[in-house]
Amino acid sequence: MKEELIRIENLWVEYHSGGAVAKALNGINLTINKGEALGLVGESGAGKTTTALSIMQLLPREVGRITQGDIFYHGESMLKKKDKEMNTIRGNKISMVFANPLTSLNPVFTVGHQIAMGLRKHQKLSKKEAAQEAAKLLETVGIAKYRLDDYPHQFSGGMRQRVGIAAALACSPEVLIADEPTTALDVTIQAQILELMKKLQHEYDTSLIMITHNLGIIAELCEKVAIMYGGEIVEYGSVQEVFENPLHWYTYGLLHAIPQLEGERKPLESIPGLVANAQTLPEGCKFHPRCAHCTEKCKTTIPTMIRISDNHYVACCGAEV
Amino acid sequence: MGGPVCENSLICRLEKVMKKYIFKRLLASIVVLIGVSIIAFVLVRLGGGDPARMMAGDTATEAEVEEMRIRMGLDKSWPEQYVTYIKGVLKGDLGYSWNYSMEVTTLLATRLPQTLILSLFGFCWACLFSVIFGMVAGIKQGTIVDFGAMMFAVIGQSMSTVWLGFLLILVFGVKLGWLPIQGMGSLKHIIMPGLCVGFGYAASQTRLMRSSIVDVMREDYVTAARARGISKGVTYMKYAFRNALLPIVTSIGVQFGTLFAGAVVVENIFNWPGMGALLTQSIGARDYQLVQSILLISSVTLVCSNFLADLLYTVVDPRISFR
Numbered sequence: 001m002k003e004e005l006i007r008i009e010n011l012w013v014e015y016h017s018g019g020a021v022a023k024a025l026n027g028i029n030l031t032i033n034k035g036e037a038l039g040l041v042g043e044s045g046a047g048k049t050t051t052a053l054s055i056m057q058l059l060p061r062e063v064g065r066i067t068q069g070d071i072f073y074h075g076e077s078m079l080k081k082k083d084k085e086m087n088t089i090r091g092n093k094i095s096m097v098f099a100n101p102l103t104s105l106n107p108v109f110t111v112g113h114q115i116a117m118g119l120r121k122h123q124k125l126s127k128k129e130a131a132q133e134a135a136k137l138l139e140t141v142g143i144a145k146y147r148l149d150d151y152p153h154q155f156s157g158g159m160r161q162r163v164g165i166a167a168a169l170a171c172s173p174e175v176l177i178a179d180e181p182t183t184a185l186d187v188t189i190q191a192q193i194l195e196l197m198k199k200l201q202h203e204y205d206t207s208l209i210m211i212t213h214n215l216g217i218i219a220e221l222c223e224k225v226a227i228m229y230g231g232e233i234v235e236y237g238s239v240q241e242v243f244e245n246p247l248h249w250y251t252y253g254l255l256h257a258i259p260q261l262e263g264e265r266k267p268l269e270s271i272p273g274l275v276a277n278a279q280t281l282p283e284g285c286k287f288h289p290r291c292a293h294c295t296e297k298c299k300t301t302i303p304t305m306i307r308i309s310d311n312h313y314v315a316c317c318g319a320e321v
Numbered sequence: 322m323g324g325p326v327c328e329n330s331l332i333c334r335l336e337k338v339m340k341k342y343i344f345k346r347l348l349a350s351i352v353v354l355i356g357v358s359i360i361a362f363v364l365v366r367l368g369g370g371d372p373a374r375m376m377a378g379d380t381a382t383e384a385e386v387e388e389m390r391i392r393m394g395l396d397k398s399w400p401e402q403y404v405t406y407i408k409g410v411l412k413g414d415l416g417y418s419w420n421y422s423m424e425v426t427t428l429l430a431t432r433l434p435q436t437l438i439l440s441l442f443g444f445c446w447a448c449l450f451s452v453i454f455g456m457v458a459g460i461k462q463g464t465i466v467d468f469g470a471m472m473f474a475v476i477g478q479s480m481s482t483v484w485l486g487f488l489l490i491l492v493f494g495v496k497l498g499w500l501p502i503q504g505m506g507s508l509k510h511i512i513m514p515g516l517c518v519g520f521g522y523a524a525s526q527t528r529l530m531r532s533s534i535v536d537v538m539r540e541d542y543v544t545a546a547r548a549r550g551i552s553k554g555v556t557y558m559k560y561a562f563r564n565a566l567l568p569i570v571t572s573i574g575v576q577f578g579t580l581f582a583g584a585v586v587v588e589n590i591f592n593w594p595g596m597g598a599l600l601t602q603s604i605g606a607r608d609y610q611l612v613q614s615i616l617l618i619s620s621v622t623l624v625c626s627n628f629l630a631d632l633l634y635t636v637v638d639p640r641i642s643f644r
Contacts (some may be wrong), residue, residue, distance in 0.1 A: 056547075058548060084552070087550045090547065090548055091548060095549065098541055100541060103542065104545045105545070106546070107638070107640055108640075117546065121550050151639040151640065153640045167545075168549075
């Protein structure tokens with residue numbers, strides 16, 4: 001049994017804006033062990049980024065609220081920690097790579113400064129030491145170190161994401177949360193970034209939470225996968241089990257919406273309907289309005305997570321035999 | 322890509338960029354100033370009235386007026402007069418004020434610094450105040466501070482300077498007797514006119530700074546800074562502040578020019594012995610060359626402040642470079 005790093009217990013998150021309430025997370029449970037790579041998959045609005053921001057305790061002020069549940073890091077409740085304590089964890093023990101490298105780097109500070117930020121804060125390095133360390137990190141992610149004093153706008157999108165990764169890895173965190181790190185990049189660059197992340201994850205022995213809607217990335221990088229829909233985890237298990245034997249119809253739909261290179265050419269199957277709106281979530285199973293196998297039971301009962309094997313769990317009424 | 326050493330150092334960036342830019346900017350400024358001088362020259366003559374008759378006096382005969390006209394050089398054609406004036410300006414001679422019987426240069430040497438002092442005082446307090454107030458209001462969005470800032474912005478922008486001036490005089494000068502109501506001399510003298518000059522500017526900049534910081538706080542790079550463990554305070558004061566300042570810096574050039582021009586009104590209210598009071602008097606007296614020179618100097622101030630603002634902009638925002 002590997003050492004447990006982060007445990008999310010029955011987490012509920014709401015977003016309040018104006019008079020509207022959006023139920024972003026509806027009771028998710030998740031465990032991340034040391035050195036493990038977990039994929040969080042789902043369409044936009046499924047609650048992936050909210051999960052990440054909840055772990056970081058960086059939900060938008062006033063707007064995002066955790067209404068129930070808790071997140072434990074090394075067995076300690078993170079919600080009970082003061083902001084000051086969280087500041088010693090963020091960027092040090094748990095760090096994050098953001099989705100859009102074009103907006104997540106500050107345009108008026110050099111990349112060197114931004115990589116060194118965490119080092120100066122957490123390892124109390126001097127300006128000079130931090131710059132040296134930042135130069136090493138730049139080289140680790142494949143950028144020449146003389147570019148330390150350049151500004152983000154002097155880099156391409158892929159290069160900027162490398163900078164983002166370098167900044168996130170600066171303090172050798174125990175957990176790296178990557179929030180769709182390749183979505184804003186070209187396909188060819190995506191592959192490079194993924195290779196880099198895979199390599200660095202092993203080098204630094206970092207646990208990885210990979211947030212994406214790209215199942216290929218999960219298959220490439222992760223051992224475990226959690227499929228999210230409507231703020232819930234609908235299927236969870238080892239990547240091999242889940243992808244080879246999807247038990248939730250949503251997972252099935254996702255897997256069949258990917259074009260195949262081999263075999264006969266068939267039209268792609270899309271999942272009908274729209275992603276569940278967090279402001280008007282349906283009763284019962286959140287997925288039932290889009291499910292081709294929906295029964296009366298699905299419309300009224302919220303399915304519970306059932307254990308198929310040690311490596312496979314699913315929350316679907318159809319699977320409860 | 323250039324060498325690793327000096328690529329982004331401030332001095333280097335400025336140096337490289339400055340030569341070409343200054344040259345271009347200088348050319349453009351010269352065109353602007355020629356335009357302004359022509360417009361001022363023509364406008365003041367289209368205003369009607371006869372300066373020669375005014376100088377000669379009511380009882381003067383036609384012949385005496387004509388003689389005066391020749392002495393003042395107003396018998397020549399407009400183009401001739403213009404060229405003579407400009408030649409003088411290029412030599413540093415801004416003409417002769419018949420109304421004050423003095424060289425314009427000597428006259429302005431005592432008056433211009435007063436206007437600059439007043440404008441700068443107004444400008445500085447307005448900048449400091451609006452940046453701090455706007456920043457706090459933006460960070461504390463939706464609180465009483467924010468509400469106060471918005472009220473101040475609306476009131477300050479819609480209140481007339483004249484009315485504010487009289488109000489200040491009435492309250493602090495007459496009722497409370499804390500501050501002198503006119504003239505200059507001590508620091509106390511500059512408080513009310515200075516407040517007046519900067520008031521509208523402070524209001525509009527507070528609003529700008531507030532909305533700017535609110536925008537910046539939503540940016541990914543602010544969340545990213547927090548995600549690296551930087552505390553809330555440092556994130557706002559260091560990593561959001563500089564970005565939020567950009568729109569303020571952009572508008573500084575134009576704003577200082579407006580403020581400088583607005584000082585004319587304030588100087589008249591508080592009897593501040595600057596260029597503004599001089600300008601109103603000289604227009605009344607049809608003191609052609611004095612009016613022309615004051616307008617020219619105001620334009621030079623505007624051009625210079627815009628130029629300085631642009632330089633400042635490259636210092637704050639590395640993405641901007643001169644071409």
